[in-house]
Amino acid sequence: MAIHVKYFANLRDRLGRSEDTLPVGEGLTVATVWSRLWPDRPLPPMILTAVNQEYRGLNHPVKDGDEVAFFPPVTGG
Amino acid sequence: MKSPSFHRSPGVEMKIEICAAPFDPMQALAAHQESLTGLCGRYGATVVFIGTMRDFNEGNSVQSMMLEHYPGMTEQHLQQIVAAAEQRWEVLEVLVMHRVGMLYPNDPIVLVAVWSAHRAAAFEVCRAIVEGLKAQAPFWKKETLDDGAQRWVEKNTAG
Numbered sequence: 001m002a003i004h005v006k007y008f009a010n011l012r013d014r015l016g017r018s019e020d021t022l023p024v025g026e027g028l029t030v031a032t033v034w035s036r037l038w039p040d041r042p043l044p045p046m047i048l049t050a051v052n053q054e055y056r057g058l059n060h061p062v063k064d065g066d067e068v069a070f071f072p073p074v075t076g077g
Numbered sequence: 078m079k080s081p082s083f084h085r086s087p088g089v090e091m092k093i094e095i096c097a098a099p100f101d102p103m104q105a106l107a108a109h110q111e112s113l114t115g116l117c118g119r120y121g122a123t124v125v126f127i128g129t130m131r132d133f134n135e136g137n138s139v140q141s142m143m144l145e146h147y148p149g150m151t152e153q154h155l156q157q158i159v160a161a162a163e164q165r166w167e168v169l170e171v172l173v174m175h176r177v178g179m180l181y182p183n184d185p186i187v188l189v190a191v192w193s194a195h196r197a198a199a200f201e202v203c204r205a206i207v208e209g210l211k212a213q214a215p216f217w218k219k220e221t222l223d224d225g226a227q228r229w230v231e232k233n234t235a236g
Contacts, residue, residue, distance in 0.1 A: 006147070008145065008147055008215065008217060009145055009217035009219070009229055010217075010219075010229040013229075050147075050150060050215075053147070053149050053150035053153055054150075054153075055213075069147060069150070071147065071215060071217070072217065072229070072231070073231070073232055074211075074212070074213065074214060074215050074216055074217065074233075075211075075216065075217050075218045075229075075230040075231070075232065075233050076144070076146070076151075076175065076187070076210055076211060076214045076215075076216025076217075076218075076233075077128050077175075077186065077187050077207060077210050077211040077214075077216070077233065
């Protein structure tokens with residue numbers, strides 16, 4: 001079981017990949033999902049975050065099977 | 078997801094579509110209005126917004142644009158944006174179409190059409206959906222300039 005992580009747009013280009021899988025851990029949040037995957041890279045400013053396709057803040061809890069997404073400000077329309 | 082709107086007449090659903098291929102907003106609008114047989118005589122106002130790709134942005138000539146989205150979250154948020162607008166104003170029907178993929182200048186990007194009994198609700202809801210879409214729906218644009226350089230659009234223009 002795991003957390004599914006997605007990156008979009010210029011963040012994905014900078015990271016060099018579009019997704020990651022992270023083993024489940026106790027007390028995970030959006031912020032700690034990032035810091036476990038990218039321990040040497042602080043989350044860039046302005047990055048938006050979502051859990052299960054809803055906008056959620058960095059302190060939002062993350063549980064087994066969740067989909068966590070990191071992406072830059074949106075520019076549709 | 079079903080709209081929580083209390084104003085919608087039975088059997089009429091908002092239509093939200095992500096289009097991977099070019100579409101003709103005028104044709105889509107005409108076809109959709111023709112399909113609204115259950116609303117005949119009930120709408121007195123239709124407001125339409127069409128967003129079209131320019132050949133310039135921030136002082137540069139733009140050759141093409143790749144529009145990316147977050148499948149699933151995009152559709153879900155468009156539904157929520159439309160449902161929120163429908164709760165504030167009395168509207169009868171909404172059509173939203175948005176392109177993804179490779180676009181060239183003059184290609185339609187987005188169509189938002191709103192049908193209501195009176196004009197105020199149609200204008201308000203169309204504006205609210207367009208602004209909500211631009212602020213919240215997870216789409217991103219990557220431009221290719223005339224010299225071949227590529228850049229991500231960092232933010233939408235203010236209006």
